[in-house]
Amino acid sequence: MIRASHLRKIYPDRSRSSPRSQVVAVDDVSFEVAAGEIVGLLGPNGAGKTTTMQMLTTLTRPTSGRAQVAGYDLATQARYVRAAIGYVSQRGSASDDSTVGEELVDYGLLHGLSPTDAFARGRTLAERYRLDDLWDREVGTLSGGQRRRLDIAMSLVHRPRLVFLDEPTVGLDPASRASLWAHVRELRDTSGVTVLLSTHYLDEADALCDRLLVISGGRLIADGPPAQIKRMMGPDTLTVTVPSETELPDLLAVLTDATGEKPEVSGLEVSVRFAGGTGTLAAVLARIDAAALTTASVELRPPSLDEAFFALTSKEVAA
Amino acid sequence: MSAVRSTAVMFRRQVRGTLRKRAYLAVGLAQPVLYLALFGPLLGAFAGQLGANPYTLLVPGLLVQQAVIGSLFVGFGLLRDMQAGVLDAQRVTPASRWALLTGRTLYNVLDAAVQGLILVVLGFAFGMRADALGGVVGFLLALLLTAAFCAAGYGLAVTLKNQQTFGVLVNAISLPVLLLSGVLIPMSVAPGWLQAVSAILPTTHIVTGVRAAFAGDITSTAVLVGLLWTVGVTIAAFMYGGRAFARANR
Ligand SMILES: Nc1ncnc2c1ncn2[C@@H]1O[C@H](COP(=O)(O)OP(=O)(O)OP(=O)(O)O)[C@@H](O)[C@H]1O
Ligand SMILES: [Mg+2]
Numbered sequence: 044m045i046r047a048s049h050l051r052k053i054y055p056d057r058s059r060s061s062p063r064s065q066v067v068a069v070d071d072v073s074f075e076v077a078a079g080e081i082v083g084l085l086g087p088n089g090a091g092k093t094t095t096m097q098m099l100t101t102l103t104r105p106t107s108g109r110a111q112v113a114g115y116d117l118a119t120q121a122r123y124v125r126a127a128i129g130y131v132s133q134r135g136s137a138s139d140d141s142t143v144g145e146e147l148v149d150y151g152l153l154h155g156l157s158p159t160d161a162f163a164r165g166r167t168l169a170e171r172y173r174l175d176d177l178w179d180r181e182v183g184t185l186s187g188g189q190r191r192r193l194d195i196a197m198s199l200v201h202r203p204r205l206v207f208l209d210e211p212t213v214g215l216d217p218a219s220r221a222s223l224w225a226h227v228r229e230l231r232d233t234s235g236v237t238v239l240l241s242t243h244y245l246d247e248a249d250a251l252c253d254r255l256l257v258i259s260g261g262r263l264i265a266d267g268p269p270a271q272i273k274r275m276m277g278p279d280t281l282t283v284t285v286p287s288e289t290e291l292p293d294l295l296a297v298l299t300d301a302t303g304e305k306p307e308v309s310g311l312e313v314s315v316r317f318a319g320g321t322g323t324l325a326a327v328l329a330r331i332d333a334a335a336l337t338t339a340s341v342e343l344r345p346p347s348l349d350e351a352f353f354a355l356t357s358k359e360v361a362a
Numbered sequence: 363m364s365a366v367r368s369t370a371v372m373f374r375r376q377v378r379g380t381l382r383k384r385a386y387l388a389v390g391l392a393q394p395v396l397y398l399a400l401f402g403p404l405l406g407a408f409a410g411q412l413g414a415n416p417y418t419l420l421v422p423g424l425l426v427q428q429a430v431i432g433s434l435f436v437g438f439g440l441l442r443d444m445q446a447g448v449l450d451a452q453r454v455t456p457a458s459r460w461a462l463l464t465g466r467t468l469y470n471v472l473d474a475a476v477q478g479l480i481l482v483v484l485g486f487a488f489g490m491r492a493d494a495l496g497g498v499v500g501f502l503l504a505l506l507l508t509a510a511f512c513a514a515g516y517g518l519a520v521t522l523k524n525q526q527t528f529g530v531l532v533n534a535i536s537l538p539v540l541l542l543s544g545v546l547i548p549m550s551v552a553p554g555w556l557q558a559v560s561a562i563l564p565t566t567h568i569v570t571g572v573r574a575a576f577a578g579d580i581t582s583t584a585v586l587v588g589l590l591w592t593v594g595v596t597i598a599a600f601m602y603g604g605r606a607f608a609r610a611n612r
Contacts, residue, residue, distance in 0.1 A: 100454050122456050130454045134447030140379030152371045153455040155364075181382070197451065 044205050044237040045076040045099060050108035052094050052261075068094040070261035071108070076239055076254075078204075081231055083252035084241040091261040092241040093133055096207050099239070100130045113205050126154070129198030133209040133241075136194045139183035143174050146182060146197055154201035161200070168196040172226070188219035195226065206230070208240040212247060220244075224251050257355055264355055273345060275355065278304075281317035281327070284339040297334050301327045317343065368457035372465020373472075380473070390473070394481040397424055401546065402488055411551060418492065419548055421485035422572040425478050425504035427545040430565060431536045432477075433511035436470050437519030437528055444523065459608040463600075467512045474508040493578025499585070500575030503592050507568060510596035513603035520606045539565045548573075564591045 052069040069091040076082045084092045097103040099112055101121040110117040113127035130136075137146045147168060151161030169175045172192040177185065185193065191211060198206060208227070212220040224247070230236045242248055248255050249269045257265035257272060265272050281302070285294055291308065298306045298315050306315040317324075324343060331338060380386060398417070405416035443449045452462055478501060486492070492500075515532070522528045539545065542556070543565035549557050560566045571588010579585060 097450075102450055102453055125454050126456045128454065130451070132447040132450045134445065134450075136447050136451035138375070138379070138443065138446065138448045140382060141375065145375075145378065149371055149375060150451070150455065153368055153452065153457040155456065 376469035517603035
C-alpha cells in the first residue's frame with residue numbers, strides 16, 4: 044500500500060542567518076506498508092514523522108527518493124494518490140467557521156461526491172463517530188475529542204483505502220483515546236483500511252499497531268512488530284526489593300558484581316539491566332543468598348516499549 | 363472532479379463563514395462610511411485647488427485602495443487556515459489548486475463589490491458626480507484589481523507561511539500605494555519629483571484610469587492605460603498565486 048524508498052527532505056533553516064544552513068528533516072527513509080496493516084510511526088519531537096507523512100500525502104515534495112502510495116507514483120500521479128488517501132494532520136482539519144455537518148458535506152464535495160451522496164455519507168459518518176447530535180454545531184465550540192473525531196470522519200468521506208493519522212490522540216483523555224483506538228481498529232477490521240499513524244505514546248503504539256517504524260533524527264532506526272522492537276532493546280530489568288535500608292549497600296555490591304552493570308536505587312528497590320536471561324538468574328539469587336541478604340521481592344521484567352524507545356533513540360544520538 | 367464545483371464549494375464556505383461573523387460584517391460595512399464621513403471633509407479643504415467635489419475624487423480612489431490594501435490583507439485569513447491545518451486538509455483532496463485559490467478570491471470580490479456599492483451610493487449622497495456607464499466600467503476595473511491583489515495576497519501568505527513576515531511585507535507594499543499613487547489625494551497637487559516617482563507605480567495609472575472612467579471619459583487614453591495595467595497585474599498575480607498554491611510546501 045506504501046512503498047517508500049530513500050525518501051529525503053531537506054528544508055532551508057530559516058532560523059539561521061546563513062542562507063546555506065539546512066535542516067535534514069527526513070534522511071534516507073525506506074519502508075513498506077502492506078494492505079490492511081496498522082503501522083505506527085514512532086519518534087521524539089522533531090524526528091521527522093510529520094514530514095514523512097506530508098511527503099506521502101503529496102503535501103510536500105521529497106528532496107529526493109521515490110514512493111508508491113496506494114499503487115500510484117507520488118511524483119507523477121499525485122492526484123490519484125489524493126483521491127485514494129485520507130489524512131488527518133497534527134493540527135487538525137476542520138475549520139472553526141463551519142459547522143460539523145458543513146465540514147463533512149464540503150469535503151465530500153471536494154472529493155467529487157454528488158451533493159446527495161456527500162450528505163448521506165456525512166450523515167453516516169456523523170453517526171459512526173458520535174457526531175450526529177453535533178451536526179449543526181460550529182466547529183469552534185467542539186471539545187478536543189469531538190473535534191478529533193470530526194477530523195477523522197472528514198478524512199473518510201471518500202472511503203479511502205489508506206489513512207494517515209498524525210498524532211490522532213494528542214490531547215485526548217484516556218476514555219477518548221480508547222474509543223479512538225477502537226475506531227481505528229474497526230476501520231481496518233470492517234473496511235480493510237490501511238493505517239499509518241504517528242504517535243509519541245508508546246502504550247498506544249503497543250496496543251494498536253501491527254508494526255512500528257521508529258524514527259529519530261530523520262532516520263529510520265527500527266522497523267518491526269512492537270514485541271521485536273522491545274526485544275531490540277536487549278536486556279531485561281532485574282528488580283530486587285529489600286525490607287530495610289540497611290540491606291541496600293550489600294545488595295548494591297552483589298548486583299554490581301554479578302551483572303557488571305550499575306544498579307539504580309529507588310527507595311527500597313534496586314533495578315539493574317540484566318542480559319543473562321533466567322539461567323544466570325539462579326546464580327545471582329545464589330549470590331544474594333550467600334551474602335545473607337533478605338529480599339522482599341525479586342522480579343525479572345522485559346523492557347517496556349518506553350525503555351526500548353529511549354534506548355534506541357539515545358543510541359542514535361550517541362552514534 | 364469538476365473545478366467549477368470545487369470553486370463553488372470554496373466560495374460558499376467563505377460566504378458562510380462571513381455571514382456567521384457579525385462583528386466582521388458590522389466593521390466591514392462601517393468602514394466605507396467612516397472613510398467618506400471623516401476623510402471627505404479633510405479633502406474638502408483642498409476643494410478649490412482640486413477643482414472638483416472631493417467625493418468625485420475620493421470614491422474612485424477608495425475603490426482602488428480597497429482593491430489593493432484590503433485585498434492583500436485576505437492573506438491573514440489564509441494564514442489562520444494554514445495554522446489550523448484547514449488548507450492542508452483541502453490540499454489533500456483531489457480538488458484543483460486553482461479552484462482552491464479562485465473560490466476564495468471570488469468570495470473576496472463579492473465582499474469588495476458589496477463594500478464598493480455602499481461607497482458609491484454614499485458618495486452620490488455626499489455630492490459625488492459620476493457618469494453612469496463610466497462608473498460601472500470604473501467599478502468593474504476595481505473589482506478585477508481586487509481579484510488580482512487577493513490572488514497575490516494568498517500567494518504571498520502561502521509562500522511566507524508566517525504572520526509577522528507577511529504583515530511587514532503587506533505594509534511595505536501598501537504604504538507606497540497609499541501615499542504615492544494618488545489614492546486619497548490626487549498627485550496633481552504634489553511636487554514634480556514626487557509625481558515622477560508616483561508615475562512608476564502601476565496603481566497610479568489604475569487610479570487615474572478609474573477616476574477618468576467615473577468622470578465619463580470611457581474612451582480616453584487614461585482609461586485604456588488603466589485597463590491595460592489592471593489586466594497585466596491580474597494575469598501576473600494569478601500566475602503567481604496559482605503557482606504558489608500548486609507548489610507543495612517546499
Ligand atoms: N517547513 C519547515 N521548514 C524548516 N524546517 C522544518 C519545516 N518543517 C519541519 N522542519 C524541521 O524538520 C524536522 C522534522 O520535523 P517534523 O515536524 O517532521 O517532526 P515530528 O517528528 O513530526 O515532530 P513532532 O513530534 O514534534 O510533531 C524538525 O527539525 C523541524 O524543525
Ligand atoms: Mg509532527
